[in-house]
Amino acid sequence: MKFDLETVLFFSLAVLAVGSAIMMITRRSPISSALFLILNFFTVSGLYLLLKAQFIAIIQVLVYMGAIMVLFLFVIMLLNLHDEGKLKEKYTYRKLTAVLLSIFLFCLLGFTVYFGFEGKFKVMSEKALTMGTAESLGVELFSNYSFPFELASFLLLAAIVGAVVLAKKKFE
């Protein structure tokens, strides 16, 4: 393994991503959790940049950090939760089993990825280098993947209409 800038960046971002994810699920205060989730999104966006996927990286910042998480924070602040710190977790057999099973799943996935892909994909292919730009992504979306793309837009439209209908019912 060579220690160039990219490797250093990758490992610092990866450590930050995993660390912030762990911090997010272990914090008591919802605001801290939300802030760690934002940090996590930021590091993941950095990882996308390292993979030369600039468009996805910036969309990650724009949509997840700039819009969705703002609404999350908004809701948490309006609810004004203060009692989270007093909640106590009970440790039951069910939870213990869940923890053990998730560790097993993690090991399984880790081994599969490690041994399945070892030695392959060391060099980035020519196509992957240009794939991440907005232009090539647009071409792919509107030619090869136009049907799933339109389907997704229908789903989003239905969700928007649904939200408006639900909100209207409450006020009438």
Next chain:
Amino acid sequence: MSDSLVNLIIILSKIAVVQGVLLTAVAYSVYAERRVSAFIQNRIGPNRVGPAGLLQPIVDAVKLLLKEDIVPANANKFIHSLAPSISIIVSLSTFAVIPFGDTITIGDKVIKLQIADVNIGILYFLAMTSLGVYGVTLSGWSSNNKYSLLGGLRSSAQMISYELSMGLAVLAIILMNGSLELDTIVNSQAGWKWNIILQPVGFIIFLVSAFAETNRTPFDLPEAEQELVGGYHTEYSSMKFALFFLAEYANVIVSSAMITTLYLGGWQFPYLQDFGLPPMLVSILQIFTFTAKVTFLVLFFIWVRWTVPRFRYDQLMNLGWKVMLPLGIANLVVTAIVILFMKS
């Protein structure tokens, strides 16, 4: 000296110069605001420190640094200090993608007058402005004060609402140029083909949204004194308050630079290349053109602040969602149809 080292030095010096100029400009736009407001209200304004009060920003900075830094009781100390830093970092780093000139040739090196020439420049700008909400929201929440919280929430609602119409106005520009690069957009506005002439409706939408995004009057509801004391920065003092203050003016300057780049031809001076001037002079004149346009827009921001009264909150939301958004969509559709007909 190796080539990569030279490039590193060039990039670092570009960052240093741009940030230095930007911060100085921020300090002096505060001074300009005070002088212009005094002129509009028939007062004199700060004129004691230095000739015509020109050293006032330095005195202000020293005063703010020496004030006591108060953190309210039961406030979340970490987030309370984090919020102003987010505000200032976001507004200063937005300038990275704005081209302030074409190229300048020093020795045999051709230097691009833009810190980062990324091919998603516009998206970077939109992403950064959307991150600016955090500074305001978090400061409002962490102050442990009802006025601050209300100011923070108002501001986030306002910024999210106007981001949409701003994005739609920008989309029309992207459609016309077929590129997300700010450099290409400036280059396509050579001569008198400025986007303000080709996209007048888009320009108005972007301008209004920029006012709303920077929390300036008539959209300064987050800090409406009569209702909210000082809004989201009620509980801030000393340098933390100064950071919010700097961030506001940095946002004004960055927005002006962005409006210049997208609609007023950026650094383009019409037909400057045809005069047969030496290339060095052309580069410098282009930087001056850019600076002049930005200065004009900053003065416009100040002028509007002291002329137009503040909106009511429902008026603000109605304007954003019922006027600006449909207008933005209509503008986009019309632009798309015109481009379709011109191509076929």
